[in-house]
Amino acid sequence: GYHWGAVAAKKSEFVDILNCLLRHIRGKVGDDRVRFVKFDGGAEFVTESALAIYRNWKLDYAINCPTHHWQTGPVERGHSIHQDVMRTVGSYGNTPSVLWSPHYLLSVEVHNVKLHAGATVCPYFDLTGLAPDTQFLFIWGCLAVVHNHNVNPDKFCPRGLPCIYIGTGYFNNVHGAKFLNPANGKVLYSTNMTVSEHFLPFKELVSNPAAVRDCFGLIGFRNLTAWTLINKRVRKCFNGTWFIGTILSYNLTQQWFAVE
Numbered sequence: 001g002y003h004w005g006a007v008a009a010k011k012s013e014f015v016d017i018l019n020c021l022l023r024h025i026r027g028k029v030g031d032d033r034v035r036f037v038k039f040d041g042g043a044e045f046v047t048e049s050a051l052a053i054y055r056n057w058k059l060d061y062a063i064n065c066p067t068h069h070w071q072t073g074p075v076e077r078g079h080s081i082h083q084d085v086m087r088t089v090g091s092y093g094n095t096p097s098v099l100w101s102p103h104y105l106l107s108v109e110v111h112n113v114k115l116h117a118g119a120t121v122c123p124y125f126d127l128t129g130l131a132p133d134t135q136f137l138f139i140w141g142c143l144a145v146v147h148n149h150n151v152n153p154d155k156f157c158p159r160g161l162p163c164i165y166i167g168t169g170y171f172n173n174v175h176g177a178k179f180l181n182p183a184n185g186k187v188l189y190s191t192n193m194t195v196s197e198h199f200l201p202f203k204e205l206v207s208n209p210a211a212v213r214d215c216f217g218l219i220g221f222r223n224l225t226a227w228t229l230i231n232k233r234v235r236k237c238f239n240g241t242w243f244i245g246t247i248l249s250y251n252l253t254q255q256w257f258a259v260e
Contacts, residue, residue: 093141
C-alpha cells in the first residue's frame with residue numbers, strides 16, 4: 001500500500017504530522033478519503049488536540065492493543081521494509097547517522113514509486129491514478145552541483161554549489177531535489193543541478209579524501225568528516241584522566257563536539 005513518512009523530534013508533534021498527512025492525501029487525490037486511523041496505546045494519540053483533529057476531519061479511530069506497544073502486522077512490516085532499505089543504501093553510500101531523517105523519507109518515496117511483488121501498479125498510481133514522477137530520484141548521497149540561486153551574485157561568485165543529494169521535496173510539497181550544502185550545513189531544493197551518481201562523497205572520505213577536499217573546500221571537508229564521527233566512541237582526557245565517551249553531536253557554527 002501507499003506509505004507516507006514524517007519525522008518528529010517529540011511526540012507532541014503528532015497533531016501537526018497527522019494534519020500534514022490529511023492535507024497531503026487531499027492534495028494528491030482531490031478528496032478526503034481518509035476515514036479511519038488506528039494506533040497503539042500512546043498518550044499522544046488521544047490528547048485533546050488530536051481528538052479535535054479527528055472531529056474536524058470526521059475520522060473514526062481505534063486503539064490497537066491498548067496495554068502494549070505492539071502495532072498491526074502491516075505497519076510493523078512497513079517499518080522493517082524501510083529499515084532494510086536504509087541499512088542497504090546507507091551502507092553503500094557510507095552516510096552518517098545525522099542524515100537519518102531525509103534517508104527515511106527517501107526510502108518511503110522509493111517504496112511508493114516501485115512495483116511490488118504481486119501488484120500490477122505501484123502504490124503511487126494506486127492512490128492517485130497518475131504515473132509517478134521519478135526525475136528527481138538519484139543515488140543516495142551522491143555529488144551534485146546545484147545552481148547558485150542568489151539574486152545578484154558577484155561575478156566571482158561560483159555559479160554552482162557542490163552539494164550532496166539527500167532526497168526530494170515530495171513530503172515537503174516542494175518540486176525538486178533536496179541537497180545538503182556541507183559548507184554551511186543548510187538544506188536546499190533545486191530543479192537546476194548536475195548530478196554525478198558515481199561519486200559518493202562520504203564513501204570517498206575513506207578511499208580518496210583529497211578529492212572530497214578539492215570538491216567541497218576545507219570547511220566542507222571538515223564538516224563532512226565531523227558528521228561521520230557522530231555516535232562513534234572516543235577517548236577523552238579530563239583532569240589528567242582518560243575516559244571513554246561517545247560523540248553525541250557536532251556544532252557546525254562553533255566547530256566542537258559534544259561528548260558523553
